[in-house]
Amino acid sequence: MTRLNKRPALLLFLLVLAILAPLGHGNYIIYVLTSWLIFSIAAMGLNLTLGYAGQISLAQASFMAIGAYTTAIMTLAGWHWLIAAPVGMVLCFLVGLVLGYPALRVKGHFLAFVTLAFNTLVFLVLRNEDWLTGGSYGLSSMPRPDFYLFKTLKQLPFYYFTLAVTVVAALVLWGIVRSPWGRAFKALRENPVRAESLGVDTRRITLLAFAIGSAYAGLAGALVSPLVQYIDPGSFGLSQSLRILLMVVVGGSGFFFGPFVGAAVVILLPEMLRFTAGYYLIIYSALVIVMLAYVPNGLIGIGTRLRERFWPQHRARGDLAKGAQLK
Template sequence: MPEPARTPGPALSRLLAYRWPLFIALAATLPFWLSDVWVQMLVFVTLFIVLGLGLNVVVGFAGLLDLGYVAFFAAGAYTMGLLTSPGSPIDASLNFWLILPLGVLIAAGVGLLLGLPVLPLRGDYLAIVTLGFGEIIRLFLINRDDLTRGSQGLAAIPRPELGGFAIDSFTRWYYFVLVAAILVGLATARLRDSRIGRAWEAIREDEDVAAAMGVNTTKYKLLAFATGAAIGGLGGVIYASFIGFINPAAFSLQVSIDVLAIVIIGGMGSTPGVIVGSLVLIGIPRILQFRETSDLLARLEWLRDALNAVVGGIDAITPGSIGRLPEASTWGAQLADDTRFVIFGALLVLIMVLRPSGLLPSRRRRLEFAHEESAPTPAGAA
């Protein structure tokens, strides 16, 4: 029999009750004791939290495997660029706060356009079609020189102003993106616990049974695509204004893979999981490129020598050569650039084997996996 769940003590229960206010307060204090380089990294981490929360609606709540999420990100970014960049053929010089809802609506419309033809598809077929849709959008941006300026991109995208102050420093951008992430997190949490969220979960578990129970699967699947796309468009508008320059190279398939990896490794359907996944997959590769990290790794030359001795021993008894670890001062850059995809793959394999529900899964998903593990074996089963 499975062990009964332990009830946390009164002190821990009070701490858990205030975990989100405490976490937000901690996040708000980070710029006061970090340098601009670290704050810039946190801006990207928080931006990917926003994107992860959007894809979490599609994949984690509704169970729709979407590999073309970058299309919605690009829709929001190019809405911002086309309407504000001086090099755009349709520059309208609109205010950021007018373009923000417009970019969200256009991205939601793109989500509906994607959702309509893929309604009958599930699983791998849905993933392949959405992947192709994302590539179509990228190729469209490259080939429409008259509209998007192709590979040259759109530059001089203005930054927003709030209360007479321009959001022009990394600290101000961090707080701006942090507020956006908090609002998106609150909205998705409310959706998850609403009737719409229960319908999404029913579709995720078994679409046929959900339809038999009276759930309008067409309506709720389209709603999931539109909601996730709208959040992706929000992230795109913010990204374009923060960077100030966009071109199709910034909207490759890798963006979709990064966001999907954040959701899977963190825990599908879990807001804390998205936060942890973004910190691990977006934050760590950037931290490895910092000078402080290189200085720390440079002091571990003894470890490099020990590992190279082990590798040399393996080379002596196997055909071919594995190679040698680089100088300690270059470990960070090589880990962040050359072996990033290997790290992604290794993390995914480890998570699927050791933590199939993710690092911080939602309570409901955790109970589902616990129930499957504790289910009794049918009589007569081998």
């Protein structure tokens, strides 16, 4: 019971920390912190697909592109961000359904291959359809959302705006994961055969998880376009998708706060390790492989493992935790 009481206090502390973090820093640091939040949203979505539903999606950046371009085109045409962003998310959700439907009909890693190939298609559309997307020059000078009393033109208000969106997105996801419907996601990951035998329509649930995860990427994209105010096809390539995937894995897939930790490692750490320059990605990818060999649960997994060791909690039916893995 004590843990349950500690948790809200810890969350409140983290939230206060997030509110205080940018104060007294220059615009650049605030920009980096904002992009940390944005990538956390994208990674949160992928965590639903990978961590809860157990499917690899390699198109998270492409869905960000769909969200970013939709928002950019609509806000440039004079629509408000509050209308443009949901449109982008719905579009991502629908594309997710269309893409996921064939891929999830068959078992195996088909979603990974389909989404891998989907990256190319999105890139080609963005580059070739100049009339809509500005071709390889992209789109620029998108307006930032304006809420009359609260303008987000400056970097700091935009950070708080992003923080608010992130908190709402996280709460919604929390609700989804806690709902009976979200528990079906988890059941599916732990033991698909058993989930199916208990009446969970695995195919539909996986498809929904993927589509919702894609919609989260759309939301992240909708925030990217007012943040950087310049988008081009090249910034949403396969390597960006892989980056988001590794965020989820490094943070700890299947843990609710994993994406935040993972995004921090991928976005904030390179800023601190500037001296490693071009070697950063080499070192990072090697460390990911080592990590997968020893702690497949990611950084949060290390945390829980350490806690178990030093502050062992009373465990009722420890075998239940293992039960899911028994074949």
